[in-house]
Amino acid sequence: EVQLVESGGGLVKPGGSLRLSCAASGFSFSSFSMNWVRQAPGKGLEWVSCISSESRYKYYADSVKGRFTVSRDNAKNSLYLQMNSLRVEDTAVYYCVRESSSSSVDYWGQGTLVAVS
Amino acid sequence: EVVMSQSPLSLPVTLGQSASISCRSSQSLVFSDGNTYLSWFQQRPGQSPRRLIYKVSKRDSGVPDRFSGSGSGTDFTLKISRVEAEDVGVYYCMQGIEWPLTFGGGTKVEIK
Numbered sequence: 001e002v003q004l005v006e007s008g009g010g011l012v013k014p015g016g017s018l019r020l021s022c023a024a025s026g027f028s029f030s031s032f033s034m035n036w037v038r039q040a041p042g043k044g045l046e047w048v049s050c051i052s053s054e055s056r057y058k059y060y061a062d063s064v065k066g067r068f069t070v071s072r073d074n075a076k077n078s079l080y081l082q083m084n085s086l087r088v089e090d091t092a093v094y095y096c097v098r099e100s101s102s103s104s105v106d107y108w109g110q111g112t113l114v115a116v117s
Numbered sequence: 118e119v120v121m122s123q124s125p126l127s128l129p130v131t132l133g134q135s136a137s138i139s140c141r142s143s144q145s146l147v148f149s150d151g152n153t154y155l156s157w158f159q160q161r162p163g164q165s166p167r168r169l170i171y172k173v174s175k176r177d178s179g180v181p182d183r184f185s186g187s188g189s190g191t192d193f194t195l196k197i198s199r200v201e202a203e204d205v206g207v208y209y210c211m212q213g214i215e216w217p218l219t220f221g222g223g224t225k226v227e228i229k
Contacts, residue, residue, distance in 0.1 A: 045223075095166075102172050
């Protein structure tokens, strides 16, 4: 069974930093690209970042470019999101999401809440 | 970026009746490989999103056949036949042909 478990969320002041982690299990983590998608309270879904299976390619939404850094450790089956210079508008639940082979995303974690205030 | 638009915003449905959600993209979602990369997700209250449909009409494993996807180019539809109480939630479409991945604004399905 595919499982994605996020951690590292919390309350942080504007300008602060936070590092999110996602522990993956139940599939060959090193074979899949991985994404972060966020959802502000009561709002829709916003894609944040993607990293390819061997970390060769990294993509970011314009809203986080230059402030957030995605990384992974395939030996630990883990995905990370380093978030710096946090803004109030970064407040959201952050989901770790697996990319499927059909140019889509399939499995989602339960999410971790980041509150910037 | 590809802009995804959904309608309606809210969809009250009677149990057992059908519901249709429309999704439009600002450009064609047909990729150079001939595939059309449009997916649908369901988010029940308090839960993470769950994928229902990918490549316009392919249902994910375990998704009831009451859910069906159709469309082409820039116009797509998710149909829920015989709506059940467990179908309440917000539905999102998403395009996968280019970065950034973009989602529609969501359609809230509720029971009348």
